[in-house]
Amino acid sequence: MPRYALKIEYDGAPFAGWQRQTDHPSVQGAIESALARLEPGPHRIQGAGRTDAGVHALAQVAHCDTSRDWGAYRLSEALNYHLKPLPVAITAAAEVAEDWHARFSATERRYLFRLLARRAPATHEAGRVWQVKSPLDLDAMRAGAAHLIGHHDFTTFRSTICQANSPVKTLDDITIETAPGLNGPEIHFRLRARSFLHNQVRSIVGTLERVGTGHWQPEDVKHALAARDRAACGPVCPPQGLYLSGVSYHDDPFS
Known part of the structure; x- marks a missing residue:
């Protein structure tokens, strides 16, 4: 076959x-x-x-x-x-x-999360971005994200119904950049890892958004990770801004 x-x-x-x-x-x-x-x-x-x-x-x-x-x-x-x-x-x-x-056979999975920070409602991109009304501090979010890169127990950042055998994962990279969008500049979060836990990306982005608004300090992300407690996580952001953007293999079948 x-x-x-x-x-x-x-x-x-x-x-x-x-x-x-x-x-x-x-x-x-x-x-x-x-x-x-x-x-x-x-x-x-x-x-x-x-x-x-x-x-x-x-x-x-x-x-x-x-x-x-x-x-x-x-x-x-x-x-x-x-x-x-x-x-x-x-x-x-x-x-x-x-x-x-x-x-x-997959060696890496990549996710993109699109966030639109503006007060006016999204029109063309409604349902395809997460819209927040407050401006966000990208440098603060990057500083918070740095605490998550590497090999960690991500219990804080996974769903309570996650079926993975272990909460320990290696997060290879998080980049946070501005990008043009149909409704104005967007903030793009890009995450890379061999595999992810259930709700891990949305939990991370929701937590970093709290850092971007100033409600959390970047160091608070480190403390939340160390707590290994779901209650220590920031809010889980909605799904509409999240995209599975790519999967890698040793021998790419599509190349």
């Missing part, structure tokens, strides 16, 4: 998340339904990571097995046809080895 890697872009607003669910629409379920239109029968795809309800993706990666050799381009075109009108697109496909795995 040929195995294909799929690079996937989606707007998370209409979905209850990536993972297949019985009673709610999911991105995984939408793609599996499209596959069933090509090859009747049950299909199961494996994603590189699970995104929550309302979270978007610029480059999620999944793999699927098919009973016939479609060819990568033909498969992506056929899936995109059957995914319409849902806001999901296969932007690239590639045939991979039968033991290649979208999740377990």
Whole structure:
């Protein structure tokens, strides 16, 4: 059975998340339904990571097995046809080895969080950014973020329903920069790690926003991390500004 890697872009607003669910629409379920239109029968795809309800993706990666050799381009075109009108697109496909795995073969995952700091309501980007009304101190947020980079117990910054075996993760990098947006300048948080805990990115960004407004000092982030206590975390920011922006592999199947 040929195995294909799929690079996937989606707007998370209409979905209850990536993972297949019985009673709610999911991105995984939408793609599996499209596959069933090509090859009747049950299909199961494996994603590189699970995104929550309302979270978007610029480059999620999944793999699927098919009973016939479609060819990568033909498969992506056929899936995109059957995914319409849902806001999901296969932007690239590639045939991979039968033991290649979208999740377990991944070496890095990258997230982008878009924040719009202005008082007037967002119009064109509503539902795609997190809007806050106060100006934010980027240098203070960078100083706070520096305490989180490296190998740590991130109990403070993970959901109480996180199913990971351990709260210990290595956060490789956090960058915080301004970027142009349709509704004005945005603040972009970019985070890199081999893997993330449930709600880790949203917990970190929500905490750093408190630093940016001056309600927290940068050193408070260090104390929150050391507490290893969910109650020490700042507020968890909403999902609409979060994007899975990329997944890396030793041998990139799409290169």
